[in-house]
Structure formats: structure tokens, C-alpha cells
Amino acid sequence: MPKIVNHEERRQELVEAACRCIDRLGIDNVTVREIAKESGYSSGTLAHYFADKDAILRGALERADDNIRDRIAALPDDLDPLTLLGRVLREALPFDEERRFELTLDVNFWARALNQPALRELQHDDHDAWRKRVLGIVEAAHEAGQMPEALSAADQADILVAFVDGIGLQALVYPELMTRERVEQLLDAQIAHLAGGTP
Amino acid sequence: MPKIVNHEERRQELVEAACRCIDRLGIDNVTVREIAKESGYSSGTLAHYFADKDAILRGALERADDNIRDRIAALPDDLDPLTLLGRVLREALPFDEERRFELTLDVNFWARALNQPALRELQHDDHDAWRKRVLGIVEAAHEAGQMPEALSAADQADILVAFVDGIGLQALVYPELMTRERVEQLLDAQIAHLAGGTP
Amino acid sequence: MPKIVNHEERRQELVEAACRCIDRLGIDNVTVREIAKESGYSSGTLAHYFADKDAILRGALERADDNIRDRIAALPDDLDPLTLLGRVLREALPFDEERRFELTLDVNFWARALNQPALRELQHDDHDAWRKRVLGIVEAAHEAGQMPEALSAADQADILVAFVDGIGLQALVYPELMTRERVEQLLDAQIAHLAGGTP
């Protein structure tokens, strides 16, 4: 019997190496050889686990999205909606190395998605799940009387999601301009303002 | 006698060809040859006007930024601040072919900027100018009494800019999900809400 | 306890898989992996039975040659020489799937033999045996008075063998041009003419 290998585990190992390469080099400069070197395996080994380079990169995108999803799912469920909202939205902002890493991956894939339908679908599904999660919390806040009805929950959720997307990008690209403190201040202001009150 | 050519004019011609290539192929798939073909000049000619491929791409980013700046500068000055605010922010949203084109270019450069300081500086300067323009209008609205003081002008401006960045990206990548109508509805809601709740 | 396997039997099994691959893909496109898949064994197994890929291919050539030899040996011995001659020569022509398969294998090895002495020797021995078989029949025809002495038996045999080689190749490559009917007509004409003009 040959060495027993857990295929899915090995795939994850290689995907993580790919993620580190994307973070370090930018997605345009990632090469199969570099991923191989980063992973510690030979370049030919990648062929056992992925049909081609694009498959590895797709795996990296899925991985990044899964990470965010997992972290959000791990949040405590017993918080009041408004507090939870702030916590959930913070998971998409680059406030620590892990989140900076994930957001960097996402940004690297945005331009690609414009030309690669397969990537666009992946991102679309993930974005949809993310938006629905936020919407659910906003609706819970409405039910709990924590947010006014001046705007519909859908409007509030979409505004928040768009705001977080935009502010996260700025925090990533201009960290000296858009510091963590400033981002949190703006996020809280935005939430509080949508919630109708003075923060 | 060498032929007399207007260097700057020719550079712009080539840069525009580069922009069209980026829009069509994605920045990763742009080749010098393709830009040459698109421009109608030979590939060697590009070498006369740009040190290397990256210089062409930098030129394309500058060009895209200049376009937005020019369009904003061209807006009428005598509008009341709140109306002007809506007009200005719409200039950054992909509501027609021209703006879709420019935003596509921007998105293509975001990931690159994470690894190329030269590109980051270009984007930084432009983003700063853009943010200041919005801030100026918000301050004018404050002075005109069109916006409440619950939030500072700086906060409101940054929130709006982040929101527009995020919603523009979504409109670009998921146009079937985030239609122009929906985007305008959300933009107006965000502005109105920041302006005190009366749409 | 190691499993008892019949080495020679297993080798034949693998060689037959190799033959099918050559027929299907052309000898240039045959890979060890493909032979393994075709045989139902793992790629590593081939290494137990053959030193390297070339050894498998040599085995395939031997196999193809053996097939022809076996079929010729199986022909009835009590036919009159001229009838037997036609039957034997037909065994080298692609008139059914089995013969098409064998001739295809041969053609695939011709070019290789020009550069690989080992293959050339295999083909040489087989061709010699084949030529001698034909010569023996022609000589028998001479003795039986079925062929005139205008040409020596050796000349007639060599002419027939060359003709069959050439017409077989054409029938294989241009089957729509050189149909079975046409080939048989030409073969019979050639034999009859060499036999003195009375078909």
C-alpha cells in the first residue's frame, strides 16, 4: 500500500501556500513554481491535486471566503442585535493580520472576477451570503426595536455592507490615512446614525 | 530631419489604447503587443514613449483618475450643496459606459497598488483629492444649514465616500444584483439620512 | 506471502493495453499513465514488468508481429500454392479490424525503427520471416508449374511483398481511396500477371 494521503487535507495545505503567495506577491505575480516552493512540494505535485493553476487560485478564493464565514459563524449568538451587528461587520475589516490577509485576497480577486465568470460566481455567492447575514441581524434589530423604520431593513443592510466594503478597502490600501481607530469611529457612527440615535 | 511629433499627445494616444486593453482583457492579460495593436503603432514605438510596460500602466491609472477629476470639475458650481453632493457622488458610480470604464480601470489597479508603492501613491493622491472635494461640499451644506451637526462634516464625508466606493464596486461586479435604480435609491437614502432624515 | 502471479501472462496483458493505446492515440501520444489506465493497473505496476517505457513499446511491436505470424501459421497447408499465396498475402492487408489494428501498429513503429536499432532488429527479423514464407509458397508454385520462370522465385516474392507493403499502407491511410475491393482486385491482378497472365 502506498503512503496514505488525505487528499482534501493536502489540497488545503497547497491552497494555504497559494494564499500566502497571493498576499506576498500579488495575484498577477503568483507562479505555480512559487506556490510549490512556498508549500514545500515540487511543482509536479500540484498537478495531482489541481487541474491547473486557475483551480488553485479558485481554491484560494474559496478558502478566504470560508475563513470569514467561519469566523462570523463562531460569534456568540446571545448578543443584542445592535452589538452583534458591530461585531459581525468588524469581521470584514482588516483589524488584525488574519483579517488583513483575507481582505487582501479578496481585493486581489475583484479585478479577476470582472473577466472570469467562474470567479465572479464564487464571489457572488459569498457576497450574497454575507449580505443576508447582515440583513438578518438588521431585521432582528428592527424586531427588537433597536432601529427605526425610517429606512427598510434591506436598505439599511445594503448601506452598511457597501460602507464596510468601501471603508475596508481604504483601510487596506491607505492604512496610514484610514487607521483602525478612524474606521471604528466611522463604523460606529454609521451604525448609530442608521439606528436613529446619537451614539 | 526627424519628424516632429507632439510627445505628450502621442503618449496620451498610447495610454488610451492601454486603458481600452485593460478594460477589455483585465490588467493581468494586457500585453505590450496588444496595446501596440490597439493603438495602431508598432510595439517598438511604445519604447520611445515609456520606459517599460509598468510606465504605460501607470499612465493608464493617471489617465483614469484625471478623467474623473475633470468630470467633477466640470459640474456646475451654482447648485445648492445637497444637490451638488448627489451629482458629484454619482460621478464615481458606473451609471454609463464612460464611468463604468473608469471604475473598471480603478478596480484593476487596486490589487496592484497593494504591492506597488508607485501605484499606491497615485491612487492615494487621487483619493485624497476626491475625499476633499466631497468634504468641501458637505461643509458647504453644513454652512447652508442643509445638514445637521449630529455628525461632523468629516465623518459624513468619509462615510459617503466609503459607501460610494463599496456600492460602486458592487454595481460593477454584480450589475444584475445591484442595478442603477437600486444604487441611486440607496445613495439618495444614505444622503437624505445623513442630512437629517427628510429625503 | 507474496501473491503468485504469472509474470509472462501479466506482461502480455499490459502489452495488449499498450497496443490498444498506440492504435487509439498514435505512438507519439502514448503515455505510461494511459497504458496503466487502459490496463486497469496502476502506473507503478508497469515498472515491475518493464524496465522503462521503451521496453513496453518493444513488447507491443513483438506482439503485433507475433499475431501476424500466428495467423499465417494457422492457414491450411493443403491448398494449392497459388491459392495459398493469395490467402497469405491477404493476411497482411487491413481487411478487418484485427488486421487493421496490426498494420496500424506496424506503421507506428516504422519511423521509430529508423532511429532505434533495437526496434529495427525486431522488425527486420519479422520481415525476413514473412518474406521467406512468401518465397516458400512462390517456390512451391514454381514446382507445381503454376508460375512461369520468366522471373526467379526470389524476384517474384520480393515484388509481391513490396507490393503488399505499399498497397496495405495506402489502404490504411486512404481507405476511402483504396477500398478493400480495389486492393483485392489489384492484388489478384498482380498475382495473376506474375503467374503468367491467366487470372
Next chain:
Amino acid sequence: MPKIVNHEERRQELVEAACRCIDRLGIDNVTVREIAKESGYSSGTLAHYFADKDAILRGALERADDNIRDRIAALPDDLDPLTLLGRVLREALPFDEERRFELTLDVNFWARALNQPALRELQHDDHDAWRKRVLGIVEAAHEAGQMPEALSAADQADILVAFVDGIGLQALVYPELMTRERVEQLLDAQIAHLAGGTP
């Protein structure tokens, strides 16, 4: 103005290098790098003149066929048909380095043609032209009363072409067995016999 290059001439130069590589290495072992080295140009240069490797190889096949055609066309026209027939058929036999070279190329392409329709068409057209040339001479011999009508001209032509194909292959692969002298002897015997007489 850049260096002026005659494209067709350069293509021929590269094709000839490819032919030499095929002759030397066998078509399976020919690499683009090797052709480049043989031609004296860099590997990238080949891309200027051929879409891909297959295009180069197709060019090599065309070249070999053209060579035979040209040599046949160059034969004197005022010979009597039967003499001409012998001269023409000898052009397809490997009696000198040039003809050995051409026939080697052809043999290298036979197996490929079984799997590559494009190559098959090339060979088909050439074979057809060659067969028609031989047929024309046989018909002239009939008109000149040099050949009997026991067999039709078409039959005689096809028999001769097949014989020459087969004997040429043998002369190429087994030169020590099928020497030039033996081949010429057999060719003359086959012609004379078809012509109805004693040589």
C-alpha cells in the same frame, strides 16, 4: 525602417532546419528548441513565422513533398514513356542522400497522418498527384504501344505505385538487405513484366 526580411524565405530556412531535425532525431524526438538550435535562431523567433510546432512540422512535410514533385517536374520530357517511367519511379526511391532524406521525412509522417487529419490531407493530395503522374506516363506508354492491354493503365499505375512505396520503405529501413542494386533490379523486372516482355 527595420531589417527587411523575406518572410517566405525565412520560413523555408526554418523548415529546412526542421527537416534536418526530423531526419536526425525522428519526428517524436524533435523539439522546438532543437529546431531553433539547428536553424541558428532563437526559439522565440520561430513564433514569428509559425503559429505552433505543428505548423512547422506541416511545413516540413510540404517541403519534402515539394522536393519530390520538383525533381519529377525537372525530368526531360522527350524520353519514350517506358524509359521515363523508370526514371520517374526512381525519384521516389532512396538512391542518394537527397532521396533518402525525403523518404525518411515521409515515413516519419505516415503514423502521424493516422491521427492528424490535417497531415493526412497533405499527404493525400500529394499522393494523388504522384499517382496521376505515374498514370499519365503509363497511358502514354499504352498509346505508344509500349505496354500491352492485358491490364488497364490504372491497374498498372496503381500496382507500380504500391510496389515503389513498399520497396522504398524496405530500402530505407533495411538498406543492407534491400540494396540499391537489388531495388533497381526488381523495379526493372516489375516494369518489364507489366510491359509484357522480357526485360
Next chain:
DNA sequence: CATGAATGAGTGTTCATTCAT
């Protein structure tokens, strides 16, 4: 100035072979 021929390093990918299990 403009051309496009030429370069050669670098890419993704394939594949015969090796070898621990």
C-alpha cells in the same frame, strides 16, 4: 522617429520514473 525582427528568460503543464508504504 518608427519599425518589426530577434532575443531568451519565464510560464503553465506534462510525464517517465522513483520509492516508501
Next chain:
DNA sequence: TATGAATGAACACTCATTCAT
């Protein structure tokens, strides 16, 4: 014996760049 994971060299092809004309 049999497996299939792993290797790494070799492949065809791409492309930014150089430069003689």
C-alpha cells in the same frame, strides 16, 4: 506485489525588451 504520491526535468509557448535598419 502493488500502489499512487512525489519528483523534477523537459516541453511548447508567451512576452517584455532590445536594436539594427
